[in-house]
Amino acid sequence: MQNKILLIGANGQVAWELLPCLQTLGDVVVASRNSTNYIDLAKADSIRAIIRKLQPNIIVNAAAYTAVDQAEQETELAAAINGTAPGILAEEAKRIQALLIHYSTDYVFNGNNTTAYTETDPVDPLGVYGTTKxxxxxxIQAVAGKYLIFRTAWVYGLHGKNFLLTMQRLAKQRDELKIVADQIGAPTWSRLIAEATAQVIAQIKSPLYEIETISGIYNLTCGGTTNWYEFAKAILASSNTNLLPINTADYPTPAKRPAYSVLSNQKLINTFGIQLPDWNQSLSVCLNGEILNDSKE
Structure with missing residues (x-):
């Protein structure tokens, strides 16, 4: 039977990469702002109406309220989109026995770790964004249907709004940039998130797995670690812009960020045999189109 996949949020950086990947797996229906099947995630009736109309057997929710600082003021909207909507999606998915795939974030942690976070480590978000995610x-977990939640971090790409595109834009406007150097993470290319998602779906839809036995949270990031300053240096390696490392305290923002955002991907490797490359190798491919080894091992 041909998969019917509902992709929510096709204009975001992950969803943009997901569309071509998912199209190899079935009939993809896009629920973006410009489509006839637009879902307003802030409205429960909108969510239920489109899912009941389309009856997909896979729902991929790549939409979210991602304005971390703005969320400190728009708490109700962030809570509706990030907190309430996923539960409604899970309810509707369970009603029609569909698989729900959802993306979450390193911001569910407080960043006090010094070793990579696992999926079972205690959560303690620092701000509204992390709390709502x-x-x-x-x-989703409370509904207990068929679901996969992928926690990712430091997502970038060539589409949408992200650190890479911001650095490239600012480098054209300024001779000097001050970049935070005391926050640690693993930059993760949105295309690799999309490709890994498609690989997981392909495995699940074969006889290899009973979906219920593997439902849960999985970390999904590139390997290695770095900080924002070193990430910016790698992005702007060919630029003449002078980069200055600073501490988080020197760049105050409305929302606190985790100081340490490295996530362990061992569960993903053990369950699906999927491991993303190191962040610096992935960045090189993203920027230069170099050949990358298959991300599945």
Whole structure:
């Protein structure tokens, strides 16, 4: 039977990469702002109406409220999109026995670790964004249907709004940039997130797995570690812009960021045999189109 896949949020950086990947797996229906099947994630009736109309057997929710600082003021909207909507999606998915795939974030942690976070480590978000994303995870889990939640971090790409594109833009406007150097993470290319998602779906839809036995949270990031300053240096290696490392305290923002955002991907490797490359290798491919080894081992 041909998969019918509902992709929510096709204009975001992950969803943009997901569309061509998912099209190899079935009939993809896009629920973006410009489509006839637009879902307003802030409205429960909108969510239920489109899912009941389309009856997909796979729902991929790549939409979210991602304005981390703005969320400190728009708490209700962030809570509706990030916290409440995923639970409604899970309810509708369970009603029609569909698989729900949802994306979450390293911001569910407080960043006090010094070793990579696992999926079972205690959660303790520092701000509204992380709190609402955690609420979305918990809402999906409470429904207990067929679901996969992929926690990722430091996502970048050539589409949408992200650190890479911001650095490239600012480098054209300024001779000097001050970049935070005391936050640690693993930059993750949105295309690799999409490709890994497609690989997981392909495995699940074969007889290899009973979906219920593998439902849960999986970390999904590139390997290696770096900081924002070193990441910016790698992005702007061919630029003449002078980069200055600073501490988080020197760049205050409305929302606190985790100081340490490295996630362990061992569960993903053990379950699906999928491991993303190191961040610096992936960045080189993203920027230069170099050949990358298959991300599945």
């Amino acid at each position: 955690l609420a979305g995870e918990q809402a």
